Amino acid sequence: MKCSFVKGSSRLPALACLAALSCLTLPALVLAQTLSPAAPMDMTKPQFDTETPQYDVSHMMSQAPKTVVAEVDGKAITLGQVGDAIRGLPLAIAQRPFDTLFIQARQELIQRQALVIRAHQIGVDEDPAVQRQVQATVNRVLSDAYLLKTIDAQITEAKLLAKYNEIVAGKPGPEEVRIRLILVGTDKEATDAIKEIQGGADFADVARRISKDPTSARGGEVAFASRENLLPEIGSVAFALPPGQMAPYPVRAAGAWYIVRTEERRHSETPPYPVVREILLHTMEREGVPAAIKEAMDQVTVHEYTITGKETEANRP
Numbered sequence: 001m002k003c004s005f006v007k008g009s010s011r012l013p014a015l016a017c018l019a020a021l022s023c024l025t026l027p028a029l030v031l032a033q034t035l036s037p038a039a040p041m042d043m044t045k046p047q048f049d050t051e052t053p054q055y056d057v058s059h060m061m062s063q064a065p066k067t068v069v070a071e072v073d074g075k076a077i078t079l080g081q082v083g084d085a086i087r088g089l090p091l092a093i094a095q096r097p098f099d100t101l102f103i104q105a106r107q108e109l110i111q112r113q114a115l116v117i118r119a120h121q122i123g124v125d126e127d128p129a130v131q132r133q134v135q136a137t138v139n140r141v142l143s144d145a146y147l148l149k150t151i152d153a154q155i156t157e158a159k160l161l162a163k164y165n166e167i168v169a170g171k172p173g174p175e176e177v178r179i180r181l182i183l184v185g186t187d188k189e190a191t192d193a194i195k196e197i198q199g200g201a202d203f204a205d206v207a208r209r210i211s212k213d214p215t216s217a218r219g220g221e222v223a224f225a226s227r228e229n230l231l232p233e234i235g236s237v238a239f240a241l242p243p244g245q246m247a248p249y250p251v252r253a254a255g256a257w258y259i260v261r262t263e264e265r266r267h268s269e270t271p272p273y274p275v276v277r278e279i280l281l282h283t284m285e286r287e288g289v290p291a292a293i294k295e296a297m298d299q300v301t302v303h304e305y306t307i308t309g310k311e312t313e314a315n316r317p
Contacts, residue, residue, distance in 0.1 A: 070106055072113040082106055146296075151288035155281065163280050164273050173268030174227070177238045180220040182206060182259040183213035190250030190257040197246060203261055212256075224266065238262050 065080025085105040086094060094101070124130055180203055184190050193210060197203050204219025211220055227235040233253035241247060241262035251258040304312045 070110050072110055073117055075113055075117065077106065077109045077113060081109055085109060147289060147292050148285065150292045150295075151285050154288065155284050159284065160277060160280050161273065163284060164276065168270065168273075168276055168280075171270060173270050175239070176224040176226050176266055176268050177262050178224045178264040178266075179222045179234075179238045180204065180207060180261045180263060181213060181215065181222060181234070182211040182220050183216075184210060184257050184259075185212065187250055187252075187257055190259055193259055194246070194248065194250065197259075198248075203246065203259075220261075221263075224264075224268070226268070234258060234260060 065078060065083065067079040068076045069079050069082060070077040082102060082105045085108065086098075086101050089101070089105075119125060125134075182190070182193055182203075184193065189210070193206055197206055204221070207213075207216050207220030210216075213220065215222055227239055230238065231253045233251050237247050237251050237260045239262075241260070243262055243264050246259065246261040251260050306312055
């Protein structure tokens with residue numbers, strides 16, 4: 001069960017399966033006699049065809065986004081649209097079980113499609129202000145997609161590794177805190193609990209008794225976490241407190257009230273490349289934006305005008 005206050009978690013590299021090696025202790029003669037007849041004697045190349053897929057599902061992967069999952073007055077809602085909606089959710093929500101997210105996202109898209117149909121029926125789409133907003137949204141999506149496509153085409157694995165060696169390798173990982181917290185539904189409950197703890201009550205005992213967070217069974221204890229893996233409101237308080245101190249006021253976050261106590265601080269170990277690869281990619285994408293914009297600007301002719309429509313001196317070919 002994930003804690004409600006945790007924002008996200010790092011993607012760990014896949015673990016490779018290890019072959020059983022107990023037979024290596026057998027005498028060579030016995031080993032030679034018990035080897036499978038299919039075992040490759042030339043270990044420099046595969047014994048079997050490892051390239052031709054036994055079950056080719058590539059066509060299914062390309063069709064999946066087009067799968068219709070709902071219809072509203074004949075207007076289709078596809079699995080691709082549901083996936084886009086889920087990817088746009090905040091990280092703290094997007095890590096909920098997919099079956100739950102699917103139902104919620106599909107329902108939101110159904111409701112939105114119903115509203116769009118009614119908007120067309122009463123002519124909202126003909127409003128000039130609405131048309132400008134629609135065009136602005138289209139332009140923003142296209143320009144963002146162009147930037148990503150252009151920048152990503154120039155980012156190689158070698159460049160990502162070089163960036164890792166430059167800013168990550170050999171350096172300590174991000175600072176982490178181990179905290180305890182109590183989750184309650186109202187400001188008064190949180191304030192009363194803080195007064196009780198300040199009066200001498202044990203934080204862990206109070207957490208077990210009143211906290212609605214899944215960590216209550218552990219006295220509110222949370223494993224070491226970086227600031228990025230906590231809700232912003234929780235993280236800002238937890239990292240501002242010295243070890244052994246409790247925030248003297250309730251913290252409002254994610255529609256609830258928290259009491260936060262920082263137990264311990266440390267720097268994590270240097271993260272391996274696969275763990276931070278996605279972060280490095282986003283970093284290099286941001287760094288590539290100015291050059292991509294300049295390249296696009298160099299390919300167009302711009303004329304600028306004043307608020308009265310008069311051409312300015314800033315115009316250039």
